[in-house]
Amino acid sequence: MPIKSITPDFSVTEQVSADDLRRAAAQGFKSVICNRPDGEAPDQPRAADLQAVAEGLGMQFRHIPVVPGAITDEDAAQMAQALANMPAPVLAFCRTGARSTKLYEMVQASRAPAPGGQKTYDIVIVGGGSAGIATASSILRRRKGLSIAVIEPSEVHYYQPGWTMVGAGVFSAEFTRRTEKSVMPRGVEWIKQAASGFAPENNQVLLEDGSAVAYRVLIACPGIKLNWDAIEGVAETLGKNGVTSNYRYDLAPYTNRLVKDLKRGRALFTQPPIPIKCAGAPQKSMYLSCSKWEKAGVLRDIDVQFHTAGAVLFGVPAYVPALMEYVERYNAHLNFESKLVAVDGARKVATFEQKRGDEVVRVEEPFDMIHVVPPQVAPDFVATSPLAAASGFIEVDEATLRHVRYPNVFALGDACSASNAKTMAAARKQAPVVAVNALAALDGKEPVADYDGYGSCPLTVESGKIVLAEFGYGGKLLPSFPNWLIDGTRPSRLSWLLKDTILPPVYWHGMLKGHEWMVKPHRIGA
Known part of the structure; x- marks a missing residue:
């Protein structure tokens, strides 16, 4: 029974058994909410039987059954009433935990201040990694004065492509690490919290402390989960x-x-x-x-x-x-x-x-x-959100990186569903595309730039030589340099110089500062 803590007082899990309830009681849970209708699976315990076990262990139990994809405001109201009256901490469950998480997000969204009493940012960016910081900087270079919030709980920012070189003794670990404060662009508000969910119907991002942040345009790039x-x-x-x-x-x-x-x-x-x-x-x-x-x-x-x-x-x-x-x-x-x-x-x-x-x-x-x-998956709060595709990643149009259902939502980096290689080079190419398309969305216009799936993988085949793989959607080769300078299909010392000496300062002083060297956004139709 894997338990996911949403807040200190509320957690979710998959279908439980009587033994799971005993373990939950031993862990200190005071209340249990079942969000799964009876009879969904032949081996599924009846809610009434689980209620008898829970109450015998001294826990309160509520059955609020909901159907996947058809959760209503009335369901959320019942969930809110249960959470208001049941002793914490509360453990909610359904088949996978997704419905329980969605209900909780709807409850939190309904509790958030009305638009007139809550600050609405022009742009909210979820994630302060490579993609988030680069996109924020690209936006501010084009249009100053916007209200932009970056939601990021970490105090540390890493140049992750450098860790391969650390493992080879080429870089020191400290070379790849800086404070998050040092890379946060001037002109943005840094919200030092973790996001816990999305309520796109209400144009809100939900935070782990139970509050919500409102936006006109959302850019989601929270990274990937190492499982x-x-x-x-x-x-x-x-x-x-x-x-x-x-x-x-x-x-x-x-x-x-x-x-x-x-x-x-x-x-x-x-x-x-x-x-x-x-x-x-x-x-x-x-x-x-x-x-x-x-x-x-x-x-x-x-x-x-x-x-x-x-x-x-x-x-x-x-x-x-x-x-x-x-x-x-x-x-x-x-x-x-x-x-x-x-x-x-x-x-x-x-x-x-x-x-x-x-x-x-x-x-x-x-x-x-x-x-x-390790295997890698979408973060839990992404996979259980309305923004997720079947894969768990944020569902976007591969060219514009706009969400397929919510026109004021964009995603890039490792958390989006686009089929490109998940590399820092991809995020570097995606950031300007999302920047100009997000500004177009603020102006009520359609996307103006597209992304070709570019990603780069400098394959360090020996100390001093690299095979510089650069490609886009469908494996199409997209070299940045003429073949006489760097043949990406062959090992090259110049490619090693690129990774060893040139790319780190390009990252810290170029990409994160909004300088779009060799990655200017391609205009649709151009």
Whole structure:
């Protein structure tokens, strides 16, 4: 029974059993609300039976059944009445928790001050990461004087593309970290809270403290959730027992230490199903590790394995030949359709589910070090919101990045549903597009710019050389430089210089400041 805390007094979960109710009582819950109609599934406990168990444990119980996709204001009113009268903390449930979350959002929206008594911002941006800060800066460079709020709870801002280089000992971890305050654009109001939901019918963002923020235009870019819990045992062993990941700031230095210390044995590198942030990053860590071992003269004594849940090494075929040259050079063993499902750090054993014909088998692999990349999903408050597509990500038109149902809502970065590669380079190209389209929406006009799906993945195939993959929707190659300068399909020292020396200042002093070098928005019809 995974419990998601919305506020200290209200949590949601999936369908509960009698045993789950006993555990909930032991955790201190005082009240239970069932939002699932009886009879939705043959094995579903009846609400009346669960009520008897709950009340026997001293908890209050209410049954407020709602139908998916047909939740009414009357349903929300009943939920509000229950929350007002039942002792906290309250645990609400339905089949997945989504309906309970939606009801709570509707209750909070109904409690928010009327428009006349609440400040309405011209633009509200959810997320103060790369996408949010770049978009805010791009907007302010075009039109000063707007009221813009950025909702971001973190005090720290990271240059995440640098963590691969931290794991290779090229950058220090501190090089990739600055305060959020230092990157927040002048002229915006920083709301230091986490968003908990969206109420687009009321033009509001709901916050974790129960309040709401009103907007004329919403730009949502809250990032992606690293789902460590999807791999059994990994959370308990990260940072020890040879288990590491460049997907966390605090672990990338451990990757570097493991690589330096390993002289012989077995090294595993894993990649989960797409979508993930920077689909090339899992193999980048392998190549850079192998490059170090090669230089140290120990590579021949290390069994290198790459396990990917996908069926190919890289999704854009043009770059595969160059990558395969390095796979062969490093004698790395490729395991396709091999998904990491468990890690036993104490035993140093990883378990994979591998597809073999029509069967899926579980295979245990011992390791001396393992670089883990977790499955990645939309943040919970996004996936359960009215903005979500079936995938859980914010549903947008791939060209304009405007929401398909709410014309004053835009999304970009890792949290949007567009099929581009989820990279910082993609957010850099998306930000100006969203900036000009959001301003058009403020003026009551249709979008004026479109996005071609551009993303870039500098594949660090060895220390000092990079295969600069640049592509758009459908795998179309979209190189930024002429072929005589940089052939992106071949390893290049100039591409390494780009990542090592040029891109970090471009990020801190260009992208985050609203400078749109080489990413000016493309006008529709131009």
